[in-house]
Amino acid sequence: MTEQELKIIKCQNLKQKPSKDQIPFGRTFTDHMFIMDYETEKGWYDPRIIPYAPLTLDPAAMIFHYGQTVFEGLKAYKTQENSILMFRPEKNLQRLNLSSERLRIPKIDEEQVMGYLKELIRLEKDWVPSTPGTSLYIRPFIIATESNLAVAPSESYKFMIILSPVGSYFPGGIEPVVINVEDQFTRAVKGGTGMAKTAGNYSSGYQAQANAKEAGNADVLWLDGVHKKYIEEVGSMNIFFKINGEVVTPELNGSILKGITRMSIIELLNKWNIPVAERKVSIDELYQAYENGQLEEVFGTGTAAVISPVGELNWLGRKMVINNHEIGELSQRLYDTITGIQQGNLEDTQEWTVEVE
Template sequence: MNQVIEFKQAAQLKTKPEPSTLGFGKRFTDHMFAMDYSDKKGWHSPRIAPYEPLMLDPSAMVFHYGQGVFEGLKAYKASDGRVLLFRPDKNIKRLNDTCRRMCIPELDEDLVLEGLKQLLEIEKDWVPHAEGTSLYIRPFVIATEPYLGVRPSNSYKFLIVLSPVGAYYAGQLSPVKIYVEDEYVRAIQGGVGHVKTSGNYAASLLAQKKAEQLGYDQVLWLDGKEKKYVEEVGSMNIFFKINGEVVTPKLNGSILNGITRDSVLYLLKDWGVPVREEKISIEDVYKAYKNGELEEVFGTGTAAVISPVGELNWNNEKMVVNEFQTGEFAKKLYTAITNLQYGKEHDKFGWTVEIE
């Protein structure tokens, strides 16, 4: 990393919102990080600039062929005023994994992290301090070349925008209702389901709308080939506690390698809890439910951290989990991870990064 990050001060600063008014992803800070790519210069001109609209040609390739990728992570305000990141290296590495799959030139991971740190140093007063709040960080890359032929773009723009947020769900640890989708599919092996590209989420919207109309919060996707094996929920990975053992679908090329998922696996193994990563069918989940062995279901993700599942609907069979109460494992995992994120406990894993 030998590029100097320039800084341009915003002419007028915004009024920061009250923590009690925060939703998710509706407000944005005064500045953003930006960097450009051309086939002649590579990634160049790293800068922190005022948050403002972009000027793009109508034929920019991102609009026509979907070369757009993104990440999501958060910054947290500790009680002593420190601003902390949680495993940002994993997010940046995953961003490059996605770039490779989408034929986008890889980014200098050290430069991205340094740019993020400098941006957060400037915007640290935007990190909310109320319980359950944080500063959501959205790095993303879009193809900018004006061209209508089908091939990878020769120019790109990388940006990081920041948004102060409250809880992803209204009741942070209140159980959610999940609809098991067996008509539409999200991804197949060999496709792009294992990376964070924009089209994955566009493809999920119809099923999500269907679930909401039926009174459910999220969709649980099954595999695209047999529509039999559990994969993931729209915004999180999924875990099942069955007869004292925790099971989560094995990464298979169509499931996102979640950072919170990985953290939960680390914690469970550290606690000596039996945990398996393997293919699990929705029929097996239903069988465990009917046998009284399905003790807890919870999702994991950056936005919600841990989200207990109170009901699964599969083929019009409603599986009410743990009497629609938040399970002890979900509570314990949520507390353990958020205590690390907010600097309340010693981080023996070395996961947190302080913004100095």
């Protein structure tokens, strides 16, 4: 992909920004968005920032029929000095290309797209909230746009980035959540698309999540699709367990998303000399650890929630109450460290943040 000049068309009618203390997750969008197109003969072309607006697509656009799409989620934060930081954005663009490869979508030039993203955020800098616990959520995504009902990869695509000021993902913020262990439905299997960040992975979990929420749970914990025995991840997060002093998380096996926050947590634990292992974890092993009083903490990790402590796991009518529904010492330390780095309140010795301006 050759270097291309970014065109910018500014919005004339700016939106009213949400109240600083009432920012819902993912429902409010900024004034502008980024778009770039792809055609087989031309490659990626025409990068532009334009006013946020609906798209016009042919009813036969392949995204509607075969779900050929990938996306990412990352955040920008405003520091006390009024600068704007992104957290490990290069990892998200790398993962976007990994997902694209799995879905037979042409790769983007990560360095160029990083430049386009920075320009978009600079233009929308007033949308980055500064209230503690808030951020600007960044959603890059690619959709197949060719008008064709043949079952084959599209010959044309749109790559877009939209921005949304957000508060906490879970209504309770950092309060421990209740999770249901899903024993009926399957999210993904090795060899499928579980390792890619693609739309179908999420909608296929909606029925299980709806059932869980009707029973008073915040989300579901998925088990492997073959044995219905080994723990994989939560619907919106990777998962960690502190068992008898050691932190354990399911190993990446081709059906688990390679989380950026997950990666960062493992690197922090290694730096702190806290034992951490990536391996198979069965639900039976976890329940046995609970029965033995060795299950000390459980927490999920992800861009949206950062760290989400789990206060209770429900499995086949059995309840595992963790740490008396209170956030654990390690979970709190990890949350404070990650968010402190993201918001510029702690020194970034890991070189994880990228300054926009």
